[in-house]
Amino acid sequence: MFWRWTTRYRWGSKMALKAAIAGLSAFQKVGLALSAASAVGQIQAGRARARAYETQAKAAELQGRRQALKYQQDGIQVLRNTRRNISTVTARAAAGGIAPYSGTPRSLQLYAQSTGTEEFYLTRENAQLAEVTGDINRQQFESAASQARRQGFMNAVGALGQAAFTVGSIGTTPTSATTASGLSQTASYSYNVQPPGQLSIYNPGF
Numbered sequence: 001m002f003w004r005w006t007t008r009y010r011w012g013s014k015m016a017l018k019a020a021i022a023g024l025s026a027f028q029k030v031g032l033a034l035s036a037a038s039a040v041g042q043i044q045a046g047r048a049r050a051r052a053y054e055t056q057a058k059a060a061e062l063q064g065r066r067q068a069l070k071y072q073q074d075g076i077q078v079l080r081n082t083r084r085n086i087s088t089v090t091a092r093a094a095a096g097g098i099a100p101y102s103g104t105p106r107s108l109q110l111y112a113q114s115t116g117t118e119e120f121y122l123t124r125e126n127a128q129l130a131e132v133t134g135d136i137n138r139q140q141f142e143s144a145a146s147q148a149r150r151q152g153f154m155n156a157v158g159a160l161g162q163a164a165f166t167v168g169s170i171g172t173t174p175t176s177a178t179t180a181s182g183l184s185q186t187a188s189y190s191y192n193v194q195p196p197g198q199l200s201i202y203n204p205g206f
Helices: 002-022 026-095 103-169
Strands: none
Touching: 026 103
16 A cells, blocks of 8 residues: 555656646756756765865875884884994993993993983874874864765755746746846855865974
């Protein structure tokens, strides 16, 4: 029973639509066709912009990961340099006949260890910050992609609404809201999505 009612409803809607279109003038039909094509173009343009933003979102995430990896490599190099400095101090002290683990040699070793540790933790924090920055940029571009889709849809709805109002005003008596040719002067609204700005972090340059 439900299937029959649905089929009849769809058939009735199609017949009503055909009757409405048949009652339009040639000029009105051309206007509707152009408006429909414009609406489809608006939706497709919104989808294209959304795909572009999604591509930039992936690129931003990958860039954050690459920067994080670079900082991790810098941290490894800092540890190697620290170890090399401590070994150099120890070797020179022993070669000069000085106790390598006391006095001035020990102070130099502790200083090298302290500065190396600070640099290592700095590179680790920069790596974490790079990942967070990449994730934030990705979210911004994904949000822009969603807005671009909505923009295309809203522009399409606006184009169809303006077309319906214009077609309905064709053939009526011109008023203050219509021109002498019978075409309604309506405002055209467009929603623009601004590309998000990417975040960056300070690179100390090891």
